[in-house]
Every structure is written in structure tokens, then in C-alpha cells.
Amino acid sequence: MNGELGIWLVRPASEALAERLRQQLGGVLYRPWQQSGQPQQALFAQAYRQHRQWLMLAASGIAVRFLDGLSHDKHSDPAVVVIDEAGRFAVSLLAGHEGGANRLAYRAANVLGAVPVITTATEALKPLVVGIGCRKGVGVAQISAAVQQALGLRAIIEIRELVTIDLKAQEQGLLEFCQHYDLPLRVLASETVAAREWLTQPSEWVQQNIGLAGVCEPCALIASPRGRLIVPKTALAGVAVAIVEDTLA
Known part of the structure; x- marks a missing residue:
């Protein structure tokens, strides 16, 4: 070949x-x-x-x-x-x-x-899209704990994709989490996220540090525009997670 x-x-x-x-x-x-x-x-x-x-x-x-x-x-x-x-x-x-x-x-x-x-x-019938934002250098254990907390009684096997912004596309902990659970990572341009004001909890820290009002909620909603936000932004140890469920899946 x-x-x-x-x-x-x-x-x-x-x-x-x-x-x-x-x-x-x-x-x-x-x-x-x-x-x-x-x-x-x-x-x-x-x-x-x-x-x-x-x-x-x-x-x-x-x-x-x-x-x-x-x-x-x-x-x-x-x-x-x-x-x-x-x-x-x-x-x-x-x-x-x-x-x-x-x-x-x-x-x-x-x-x-x-x-x-x-x-x-x-893949297509999995109903959950997980938006995720994190501080620089967070480990895979922190990301796993935050995702599990947000999922509650739902299972990781129900996740169709993880979504984040371009600034976080190479975070090692995030990449390791996706590899471990065989999940695709979708990356959105920061400009795309900035154009959407779909937020229940704007973050002053995120605004000051990366110029966006938020990451996890708009990422999840942009990736699943027909979905419903079932878990608004929830944060744990430097990792923010939001979950959208595809209502037509």
C-alpha cells in the first residue's frame, strides 16, 4: 500500500x-x-x-x-x-x-x-451529545469524573459524540478520554460558538480567559440543533459538561 x-x-x-x-x-x-x-x-x-x-x-x-x-x-x-x-x-x-x-x-x-x-x-442512534470545556492540563481522570457526574444514571454508551472548541482540541486528557471510550471528538471553531448565545450559565472566567461566554452548553446545542438540553452546565475540578439529548433519535 x-x-x-x-x-x-x-x-x-x-x-x-x-x-x-x-x-x-x-x-x-x-x-x-x-x-x-x-x-x-x-x-x-x-x-x-x-x-x-x-x-x-x-x-x-x-x-x-x-x-x-x-x-x-x-x-x-x-x-x-x-x-x-x-x-x-x-x-x-x-x-x-x-x-x-x-x-x-x-x-x-x-x-x-x-x-x-x-x-x-x-453511532447514529445514540441520543446524547456532550459539550465539554476544561482548564488547561486537566487529566483524563478529572474529565471522566465530570462526565460521569453529569450523566447521572445515563450510560457512556449512549453518547454519540463529545464536542469542544478549537482551543481545546489537543487537550491530552480529553483525547485520552475519547480514546478510552472509543468516542469521536467534534471540534467547533471559537467563532462559531461565539455567534450562539445559547447559555443558561454564562461564565465570567471563560469570558475573560478565552473570550467566550461559555463552551459546553453552546457546543452541545450547536452539534445537536434539534436536541434538548437535559443537563445544563455542571462543573467539577476544572471541567464543565453539558448534555443535549436528541429528541428525534
């Missing part, structure tokens, strides 16, 4: 997005228009099994046509995530759970500020 990740561009217009993804996630970029004489679909078929995962910058219809006849088994098929050329959505299209396309969709979405689109029942 030529590396874990392949990035397929259908048109030169996607170059900037593709390069941004490559810089953050690694991978091999494919520019099929540079190879004359063969249609793109045939070129993709030749390259398809050279990588375990793919990001395809294209319309979903194009991706479906390119994949026609290539998929055999969800346990061995390469994962495919489709990203629209405006960089608004990252759609887990093939091998979502087993092949890792769901997690790849989150990783790509976090790079671009896009919305991850997950449709596999294993």
Missing part, C-alpha cells in the same frame, strides 16, 4: 481543500486530470485498494459511480469519506464503523470546520 490515506480530487478547484487535509492528516494526493487517456473512474478503480482509507472531494453521486463494483465486504473494503468541494460536509460513505470512515469523517471535519455526517446505526 502507498500509505494509509488516499485523497482523490475530481477537479483542480479542490486543490486548496485537499492540501489543507494533507497537511493535517497526511496521505497521498491524486490529481487524475494529469493522466490523460483514461477516465477518472477507471483510474480510481486501479488505485482503490492501494490505501486503507480515502477522502474523495466530489459530489456524492460521483463517488457512488466510482465505487460501483469495487465494494465487496465491510470488513475488508477501504473506508471512503466524501467531502463536498465547498468543505461543508464530511460524509462517511463506505466502511463507516468497521473500516474507520466514521472516525475519518470527524477528523476531516475538524480540519475544515465541516459537519461530520454519520449514518451507521451503531
Whole structure:
């Protein structure tokens, strides 16, 4: 294989997005228009099994046509995530759970500020979205204790995703918590959170230190716009947690 990740561009217009993804996630970029004489679909078929995962910058219809006849088994098929050329959505299209396309969709979405689109029942039917904010350097034990306190009698297995802001995207304790419980971490731009005034408990400390009135509540509500805030901001040992339940799940 030529590396874990392949990035397929259908048109030169996607170059900037593709390069941004490559810089953050690694991978091999494919520019099929540079190879004359063969249609793109045939070129993709030749390259398809050279990588375990793919990001395809294209319309979903194009991706479906390119994949026609290539998929055999969800346990061995390469994962495919489709990203629209405006960089608004990252759609887990093939091998979502087993092949890792769901997690790849989150990783790509976090790079671009896009919305991850997950449709596999294993993840999509989980009703809880947890917004989280924390002070710098908090450990995984502190985060776990705060989340468990907020959940009360609910279970971690009901959590669909954790959501935080870009300033906290690399907090080691948060990353370790997500890895331990196999939970995706969705990252929102601070500007996106600042534009939403969905707060029951504005924080003077957060406002002074990061320029936002709050983190956990708006993060959870933005990530689940049809949901209901069932646990307003609750804080424990430098970690703030809010929980939204998807009312249509």
C-alpha cells in the first residue's frame, strides 16, 4: 500500500481543500486530470485498494459511480469519506464503523470546520451529545469524573459524540478520554460558538480567559440543533459538561 490515506480530487478547484487535509492528516494526493487517456473512474478503480482509507472531494453521486463494483465486504473494503468541494460536509460513505470512515469523517471535519455526517446505526442512534470545556492540563481522570457526574444514571454508551472548541482540541486528557471510550471528538471553531448565545450559565472566567461566554452548553446545542438540553452546565475540578439529548433519535 502507498500509505494509509488516499485523497482523490475530481477537479483542480479542490486543490486548496485537499492540501489543507494533507497537511493535517497526511496521505497521498491524486490529481487524475494529469493522466490523460483514461477516465477518472477507471483510474480510481486501479488505485482503490492501494490505501486503507480515502477522502474523495466530489459530489456524492460521483463517488457512488466510482465505487460501483469495487465494494465487496465491510470488513475488508477501504473506508471512503466524501467531502463536498465547498468543505461543508464530511460524509462517511463506505466502511463507516468497521473500516474507520466514521472516525475519518470527524477528523476531516475538524480540519475544515465541516459537519461530520454519520449514518451507521451503531453511532447514529445514540441520543446524547456532550459539550465539554476544561482548564488547561486537566487529566483524563478529572474529565471522566465530570462526565460521569453529569450523566447521572445515563450510560457512556449512549453518547454519540463529545464536542469542544478549537482551543481545546489537543487537550491530552480529553483525547485520552475519547480514546478510552472509543468516542469521536467534534471540534467547533471559537467563532462559531461565539455567534450562539445559547447559555443558561454564562461564565465570567471563560469570558475573560478565552473570550467566550461559555463552551459546553453552546457546543452541545450547536452539534445537536434539534436536541434538548437535559443537563445544563455542571462543573467539577476544572471541567464543565453539558448534555443535549436528541429528541428525534
